[in-house]
Amino acid sequence: MTTNRRVILSSRSKGVPQADHFTVEDAAIPTLSTGQFLIKMSYWSIDPAMRGWANDAPNYLPPVEIGAAMRSFAVGEVVDSKHPDYAVGEVVTGMFGWNSYAVSDGSNVDRKVAETDLSPSLALGVLGLNGVTAYYGLLDVCDPKPGETVVVSTAAGSVGSAVGQIAKIKGARTVGITSSEEKMALCRDEFGYDEVISYRQDDLAGALKAAAPDGFDCYFDNTCGEISDAVFTNLALGARICICGTASLTDWDPIPVGPRVHRQLLVARARLQGFLVLDYRDRYGPAIAALANWIRDGRLTYQEHVLDGAEAAPGAIDLLYRGGNRGKLIVVV
Amino acid sequence: MTTNRRVILSSRSKGVPQADHFTVEDAAIPTLSTGQFLIKMSYWSIDPAMRGWANDAPNYLPPVEIGAAMRSFAVGEVVDSKHPDYAVGEVVTGMFGWNSYAVSDGSNVDRKVAETDLSPSLALGVLGLNGVTAYYGLLDVCDPKPGETVVVSTAAGSVGSAVGQIAKIKGARTVGITSSEEKMALCRDEFGYDEVISYRQDDLAGALKAAAPDGFDCYFDNTCGEISDAVFTNLALGARICICGTASLTDWDPIPVGPRVHRQLLVARARLQGFLVLDYRDRYGPAIAALANWIRDGRLTYQEHVLDGAEAAPGAIDLLYRGGNRGKLIVVV
Numbered sequence: 228m229t230t231n232r233r234v235i236l237s238s239r240s241k242g243v244p245q246a247d248h249f250t251v252e253d254a255a256i257p258t259l260s261t262g263q264f265l266i267k268m269s270y271w272s273i274d275p276a277m278r279g280w281a282n283d284a285p286n287y288l289p290p291v292e293i294g295a296a297m298r299s300f301a302v303g304e305v306v307d308s309k310h311p312d313y314a315v316g317e318v319v320t321g322m323f324g325w326n327s328y329a330v331s332d333g334s335n336v337d338r339k340v341a342e343t344d345l346s347p348s349l350a351l352g353v354l355g356l357n358g359v360t361a362y363y364g365l366l367d368v369c370d371p372k373p374g375e376t377v378v379v380s381t382a383a384g385s386v387g388s389a390v391g392q393i394a395k396i397k398g399a400r401t402v403g404i405t406s407s408e409e410k411m412a413l414c415r416d417e418f419g420y421d422e423v424i425s426y427r428q429d430d431l432a433g434a435l436k437a438a439a440p441d442g443f444d445c446y447f448d449n450t451c452g453e454i455s456d457a458v459f460t461n462l463a464l465g466a467r468i469c470i471c472g473t474a475s476l477t478d479w480d481p482i483p484v485g486p487r488v489h490r491q492l493l494v495a496r497a498r499l500q501g502f503l504v505l506d507y508r509d510r511y512g513p514a515i516a517a518l519a520n521w522i523r524d525g526r527l528t529y530q531e532h533v534l535d536g537a538e539a540a541p542g543a544i545d546l547l548y549r550g551g552n553r554g555k556l557i558v559v560v
Numbered sequence: 561m562t563t564n565r566r567v568i569l570s571s572r573s574k575g576v577p578q579a580d581h582f583t584v585e586d587a588a589i590p591t592l593s594t595g596q597f598l599i600k601m602s603y604w605s606i607d608p609a610m611r612g613w614a615n616d617a618p619n620y621l622p623p624v625e626i627g628a629a630m631r632s633f634a635v636g637e638v639v640d641s642k643h644p645d646y647a648v649g650e651v652v653t654g655m656f657g658w659n660s661y662a663v664s665d666g667s668n669v670d671r672k673v674a675e676t677d678l679s680p681s682l683a684l685g686v687l688g689l690n691g692v693t694a695y696y697g698l699l700d701v702c703d704p705k706p707g708e709t710v711v712v713s714t715a716a717g718s719v720g721s722a723v724g725q726i727a728k729i730k731g732a733r734t735v736g737i738t739s740s741e742e743k744m745a746l747c748r749d750e751f752g753y754d755e756v757i758s759y760r761q762d763d764l765a766g767a768l769k770a771a772a773p774d775g776f777d778c779y780f781d782n783t784c785g786e787i788s789d790a791v792f793t794n795l796a797l798g799a800r801i802c803i804c805g806t807a808s809l810t811d812w813d814p815i816p817v818g819p820r821v822h823r824q825l826l827v828a829r830a831r832l833q834g835f836l837v838l839d840y841r842d843r844y845g846p847a848i849a850a851l852a853n854w855i856r857d858g859r860l861t862y863q864e865h866v867l868d869g870a871e872a873a874p875g876a877i878d879l880l881y882r883g884g885n886r887g888k889l890i891v892v893v
Contacts, residue, residue, distance in 0.1 A: 286827060287827055448822075451820060451822045451823075455822070470822050470825055470826045471826075472826075473822050473823055473826065476820070476823075479823050482819040482820060482823065482824075483819075483820050484817045484818060484819055484820065485817060485818075485820045486815040486816075486817055487784060487809070487815060487816050487817065487818045488821065488832075489781075489784045489788070489803050489806050489832075489834075490784075490806055490809075490812050490815065491815075492803055492832060492833065492834040493803045493804075493805075493806065493834035493835070493836070494619060494620055494834065495834060496833075496834045496835065496836050496839060497833070497834055498831060498832070498833040498834075499821075499822075499825060499831070499832045499833070500825065500829075500830070500831040500832070501822075501825040501826035501827065501828060501829045501830055501831075502826070502829065503826070503829050506829060
């Protein structure tokens with residue numbers, strides 16, 4: 228009998244959840260009721276937001292309950308259906324959690340995957356929330372103009388690399404901030420950044436100033452913390468900053484202290500704005516269509532880092548926060 | 561012979577300039593050249609921005625030079641003219657500095673004062689940059705909708721009191737943050753705030769939460785610092801925050817530390833934006849016309865605090881920062 232291999236949150240973490248906060252187990256697959264369908268999962272997604280979901284701190288979604296399958300985006304194929312809108316063989320992506328088989332009534336489906344000429348795993352990355360995050364965070368919040376300079380933190384990451392490439396497509400000059408020599412080379416050679424800077428240096432602010440003497444018009448921020456502090460010393464007049472994530476600071480209870488940004492924002496008449504892709508739920512379609520076309524045209528590239536099997540999932544969030552992945556981190560189920 | 565009584569910046573301050581950083585002196589009035597006119601000043605304006613102008617720190621204008629008349633907005637009457645566009649008897653306002661008589665070529669004139677049915681001193685306050693700051697900072701940056709809740713720091717001040725009243729005119733609910741019982745009564749009785757809170761209490765965040773259980777949709781921030789920190793704990797989804805001033809923190813070199821705002825902005829998908837009224841130079845007219853009409857209709861009220869003569873000017877900026885004024889602080893020349 229087929230069972231659902233799932234990974235549950237077994238204890239609460241304060242910072243980044245570690246492997247021992249999770250338990251892998253097998254559970255029975257419920258019989259389908261009318262209006263339900265069964266998804267056989269292909270891939271689970273590992274995303275920075277999962278830290279927040281596992282913690283018991285104020286967030287835009289309630290925390291995952293202890294004993295429940297970890298909340299996660301996933302992609303899979305419909306293998307049985309008593310739902311009129313979902314047919315066997317269709318590929319769907321949504322918040323199905325760390326389950327190898329999941330029963331859905333459609334409410335947790337984000338979309339049917341239509342771009343069947345491309346790998347279904349892309350629905351979790353560059354054609355999923357990462358790509359859509361890059362698309363709307365950059366184009367709606369930062370709104371770069373041709374000739375402006377855009378700086379991206381975690382420039383080689385699955386969101387950041389798309390941001391950098393979309394900014395180039397829109398005619399901006401791009402500066403990428405990343406860590407290792409390996410990722411710097413990736414940023415230059417694969418993602419086409421005009422300038423690449425490692426944050427592992429004594430004078431990051433000086434390096435940023437040298438890379439953009441007139442200041443940054445747009446900043447797509449995935450990190451907060453000291454990297455962000457350095458960028459804030461070099462804002463152009465009218466700068467637009469998208470807060471997409473705060474990956475460099477793992478604990479927000481109590482709120483960490485840092486340089487107050489108000490005066491820098493005032494002097495530059497700059498705008499600092501929080502962005503959550505889930506607010507754009509009704510507008511995913513046009514972004515995915517644009518991204519898929521750029522992939523087909525060879526203007527947008529991506530990297531995937533695939534972990535093997537449910538047993539690899541518990542340590543995956545920590546791997547992500549330690550920067551151990553090379554590209555969008557996914558688990559093949 | 562008439563002389564120009566002026567107040568010069570005689571030494572550099574680090575924080576708020578004190579009386580002994582200035583010297584009162586008499587200087588000759590130059591003979592007018594073609595294209596110039598002479599203004600006999602009626603009032604000088606005392607504004608928070610003057611601290612920044614006196615300091616040698618990065619700002620949106622270069623610092624005032626030692627030995628020069630202090631930079632200041634002022635209003636006065638044209639008493640002699642060799643300029644085709646300025647006639648004797650016209651009232652003008654602009655950045656004429658702490659001079660009792662100033663020669664101008666028109667380049668430092670903000671506008672001719674047309675609303676001659678109202679006191680010319682209003683051109684330095686509610687019909688000057690304070691009123692226009694309130695108007696555009698609130699309506700352009702915060703953009704309050706009817707039924708939303710707007711919180712204002714320095715609610716009884718010359719900018720804040722106008723912000724609160726304009727927000728009410730636009731159909732919002734208003735919460736004012738101020739200091740003393742006297743100012744609280746002023747906020748309630750004169751400026752019509754729905755709720756008034758003193759920041760001089762142990763649990764400001766709790767009081768703010770009680771005043772707006774669903775959070776603040778708009779925050780017009782004149783203070784930064786601990787007041788702002790408390791407001792940030794109670795942001796509504798999609799909140800818009802206008803950084804107009806940072807009056808509670810007098811020293812920005814080095815940048816003071818405080819709670820990092822990024823996560824709060826991200827969770828609320830809120831927007832924090834720096835505002836400088838000088839960017840709206842081309843749009844002062846419509847704002848002043850609207851403000852003057854609200855004054856004539858009795859929907860917008862204001863207070864003035866008048867100091868007597870040039871000798872009162874050197875201590876005036878410190879008086880403003882100590883909160884010793886009751887209404888828009890001006891010097892009658």
